[in-house]
Structures are given as structure tokens and as C-alpha cells.
Amino acid sequence: MAMGQQAQRSERREVLNVKGLSAGYGPMRVIHDLDLIVYSGERVGLVGLNGHGKSTLFLAIAGLTGWQRGSIRLNGAEVGGTRSQGPGRYTHLVVKRGLALIPQGDEIFTGLTVEEHLDSGAFTRRAWRDRQERKKKVLQIFPPLKKLMGTAVGRLSGGERRMVAIGRGLMAEASLYLVDEPSLGLAPKIGKGVLDALMSVELGDSAMIIAEQNVALLERRVDRVLGMHVGKLKGEAAAALAYQTRREI
Numbered sequence: 001m002a003m004g005q006q007a008q009r010s011e012r013r014e015v016l017n018v019k020g021l022s023a024g025y026g027p028m029r030v031i032h033d034l035d036l037i038v039y040s041g042e043r044v045g046l047v048g049l050n051g052h053g054k055s056t057l058f059l060a061i062a063g064l065t066g067w068q069r070g071s072i073r074l075n076g077a078e079v080g081g082t083r084s085q086g087p088g089r090y091t092h093l094v095v096k097r098g099l100a101l102i103p104q105g106d107e108i109f110t111g112l113t114v115e116e117h118l119d120s121g122a123f124t125r126r127a128w129r130d131r132q133e134r135k136k137k138v139l140q141i142f143p144p145l146k147k148l149m150g151t152a153v154g155r156l157s158g159g160e161r162r163m164v165a166i167g168r169g170l171m172a173e174a175s176l177y178l179v180d181e182p183s184l185g186l187a188p189k190i191g192k193g194v195l196d197a198l199m200s201v202e203l204g205d206s207a208m209i210i211a212e213q214n215v216a217l218l219e220r221r222v223d224r225v226l227g228m229h230v231g232k233l234k235g236e237a238a239a240a241l242a243y244q245t246r247r248e249i
């Protein structure tokens with residue numbers, strides 16, 4: 001790592017600090033004793049084959065797995081621990097602490113318009129107050145949505161729906177954005193366009209983790225790529241899965 005980069009990292013804040021996280025569903029353990037730190041301003045890629053636990057890691061951060069244990073600090077506050085009262089019991093608190101989860105499969109409501117979806121993403125008081133400003137930013141990132149604001153999402157193409165789902169996540173006043181498989185199910189050119197848009201998001205003091213099976217879409221465009229294999233992170237050292245790009249500082 002270059003000296004400048006090292007200095008820059010030491011000044012950066014830990015947005016996410018995961019220690020000893022295990023998580024799963026019923027008797028099945030999917031995540032195994034996982035550690036991960038993500039700093040403010042970082043865009044991190046998470047790659048790995050189907051079923052190796054990328055989505056489960058995101059769900060665990062949001063408190064949505066069947067069970068979990070271990071520490072998850074979001075902006076310095078503990079949001080992890082044992083979830084003995086069922087999935088989702090504390091998710092609203094994690095969201096208040098600064099999490100925006102953009103789940104795999106869009107989770108959109110076909111009868112609502114594009115604008116209603118975007119507004120629904122501005123769920124904190126501050127994000128709601130600033131929603132017009134935030135919508136403008138989302139429309140700069142996804143210009144095709146401009147003409148579709150009054151259109152019901154059920155009438156949109158797959159690529160447009162994905163833009164709505166991601167745009168809704170970006171409406172939150174979040175400091176950690178978890179984006180699960182943004183190119184999934186899209187034609188290659190459309191998927192690349194969605195990834196381009198995610199790369200253009202100005203993170204400022206926030207951070208983003210993008211889970212993606214298509215490594216080529218992340219290559220040289222994110223700060224780090226981590227590989228996920230059978231519920232464990234294969235850090236920057238695993239050449240086949242992980243590499244680090246160096247930004248000009």
C-alpha cells in the first residue's frame with residue numbers, strides 16, 4: 001500500500017467493524033466467525049459464488065438472519081450480538097444508525113410510481129426533509145428515471161426497475177450502503193450501466209459494499225475486492241478472488 005494511501009486510511013473513520021460474526025438459518029451456519037472493517041469513503045466489492053453467504057452477510061448486518069452472534073459496530077455503535085427475538089426485531093434501529101440495504105431481487109411494489117418508491121426510501125426525518133434535493137441527485141445518477149417519475153413500476157423494464165430499487169436505497173441518509181447483486185438478471189450492457197451508476201455515487205463520508213458475482217464489473221473500479229467462500233472472507237490476499245486497485249491520491 002502506498003504511503004499516501006496508508007496515511008489517508010488512518011484518518012478515515014470506521015463505518016463498519018464486524019468481529020467474530022457467525023450467522024445462519026435454523027440449524028444451518030452460513031457465516032463463520034467473520035471479521036471485516038470498512039472505512040468511510042470506501043467502495044468495497046464482495047465476490048463469491050452462489051450460496052457462499054454474501055447476501056447472508058448483508059442480512060446479518062441488518063439483523064435479518066434467522067440467528068446470529070458476534071459484534072457488528074456501525075458508526076461506532078454496537079448493532080450486533082445475539083438475536084434471540086427473531087429476524088428483523090432490531091432492524092429499524094440498525095437503519096437509524098445509518099444502514100441502507102438494497103436487497104437482491106429489487107423488492108419493489110408494482111402499483112406504486114417511481115417517485116413514490118424514491119420517496120419511500122427517505123425514511124429518516126432528515127432524509128424526508130431533504131427528499132427533493134436527494135431525488136435530484138438520484139436522477140443525476142439514473143437519468144432514464146426522469147421521464148418515468150409518474151409511471152407505475154410494474155410497467156418498467158428490468159433495468160429501470162433495478163434503477164428504482166437502487167435509487168430508493170440512495171434516498172436514505174445512510175452511511176453504509178449494502179448493494180446485493182446489482183447486475184443480476186440484467187442484459188450485460190444494462191448491468192454494466194447500473195454498475196457505472198453505482199461507481200458515480202459520491203460517497204463523501206459514507207461507504208458502500210457491492211456484492212457481485214461478475215468480478216469483471218468491479219475490476220479496477222472499487223477500492224478493494226473481498227472474496228467470500230463458504231461463509232468466510234478470503235481477504236485481499238487470495239489472488240483468484242481478490243485484488244486491490246490503487247487510486248490516485
Ligand SMILES: Nc1ncnc2c1ncn2[C@@H]1O[C@H](COP(=O)(O)OP(=O)(O)OP(=O)(O)O)[C@@H](O)[C@H]1O
Pocket residue numbers: 025030048049050051052053054055056057104181
Ligand atoms: N432465508 C433463508 N432460509 C434458509 N436458508 C437460507 C436463507 N437464505 C439463504 N439461505 C441459504 O444460505 C446459504 C447462503 O446463501 P446466500 O444467499 O447468503 O448466498 P450468496 O452468496 O448471497 O448467493 P446468492 O447470490 O445466491 O444470493 C445458501 O445455502 C442458502 O440456501
